[in-house]
Amino acid sequence: MKPLGTVKPTSHVAVVGDLFPVEQLELERLRGKVVVIKFGGHAMVSQELKQSFARDVVTLRRAGLLPVVVHGGGPQISAMLERLDLAVHFEAGLRVTTPEVMDVVRMVLTGRVQRELVGLINAHGPFAVGMSGEDAHTMTAVRRAAWVNGEPVDIGLVGEVVDVNAETVRALLEQDRVPVISPVARGTGGEVYNINADLAAAAMAVALDAEKLVMLTDVEGLYANWPHSTEVIRRATAEEIEKLLPELASGMLPKMEGCLRAVRAGVRSAHILDGRVPNSALRGIVSGDAPGTTVIPDQEARVG
Template sequence: MTDQISDAQFTARTLSEALPYIQRYAGKTIVVKYGGHAMVDERLSAIFARDVVLLKTLGINVVIVHGGGPQIGKLLDRLGIVSEFKGGLRVTDEATMEVVEMVLSGPINKSIVRAINQAGGKAVGLSGSDGNLIQAEKAQKTERDPDSHIEQVLDLGFVGEPSAVDTSVLDALLKSNSQLIPVVAPVGVGKDGHRYNVNADTSAGALAAALGASRLFLLTDVAGVLDKNKNLMREIAVDAIPDLIADGTAAGGMIPKLETAAQSVKHGVGAAVILDGRAPHALLMELFTEHGAGTLIS
């Protein structure tokens, strides 16, 4: 009985300590890029869905943008569609784009929607093509030839980058007193009406900037940005990011995440957080505790 009272007191104290943070974010908008291990682990997926519903219940507008690279790769293999890679990026031809849209806008999107609804929320699945939400243009990437050292333009097919964002469909879903939670698949549409495969991190950053979000969360499979001694860096100023990349502190897949975080902050997002999606309740710890749970870029 004593243990039960202690547990109850701990829970009550935790809720009380969270009050200033709840008040800070009530009525505000956050954008969450959801992917990695958190999305494929059933237990973590259920925890994430429940936490999202809690945030919405507390009056915080949540917009989710999800990835799906591994699932796309598996279906391409099953269909016998061979992918070509240039500069570490998958070339998206017409056949591949068909699979990308099928997987992102279909089973992945709807599984997230169902999980949130099962947790008591009201999620709505969208594609970046809906309402011209994510307008895209062909990505311009280059690679240095190892022999001549000349920069060469890479043709990645229908890989796109956001060129504009029309938030009207999200504005309608997030209007006052709405309980709807948008879940967005990062498939953009070009001026010519063609669909484009847009990186989920980049899409989330573009949406966060267009919505004037208070926070952009990039869920990943590491604790956050680590220094050269492998210790978590709790906070990074935007101006420090180029040096972290130049000296090798940030490398590989962390570079585009930091660049996305920096761009979103420069375009009006309150702050961006690179967060460990493998940690249960990572979103709640970052939002509602003093020390947070990831790396804050401000």
């Protein structure tokens, strides 16, 4: 990866002056580093939480970090499908995507959700630029199946990212922009695929040599013994997460799969955070003891 351009932070002390000293130190350490944030869950349907997230993103950029946002849009897609009287169906946590559903996915993600998020961020500073995985061949995908009870199930135009050409994203970062990316990708034959936003964010984090991958969701983190307990696993190695994958609920599975892929491919840490809490993105990124669940590489745990 070629080095990114010179970072031009503003006075981050004034911007985030209410942080604890350890958080200020982490903010300094992260200056010039890429952090990929997957924005989704309840935070996407609450106006207050969307505003909070937009402020967090601008705060991070003004402090000298290089945030990249990959957004979902599941609730908005489902709402539009219901309005159009099209079936809403999932297998293993993945949306079954017919050609008709794919048209709605593209329309909602890039035409509505992305535009709103770009506008919210730019209300606090002229940083955000919207794009999708289709643009400039940024993401290339192949068709994937869902696995149910050990058997593959056809789920239509749902893709698995097999290649990321991140040059356009890097160019935007060099221009002091915040890329806001919709998880839609092209196949090698020109077909368009719906990509799980968690896995798209993980692939982007790997391609950008990101320092951190952060996923905002609707729970406090990865529960140790769901549904019998709400105790959250605060820290886990990639090996520990891999052992848990077969037991995870469908909604948490792609998130932890994405975290696992990211840290095993060089991302220093991955975090599952509760997006229902205001400023969770900011606090989770700069906290030395981030709330939620943190996934680290196996070798880091051995060194520690």
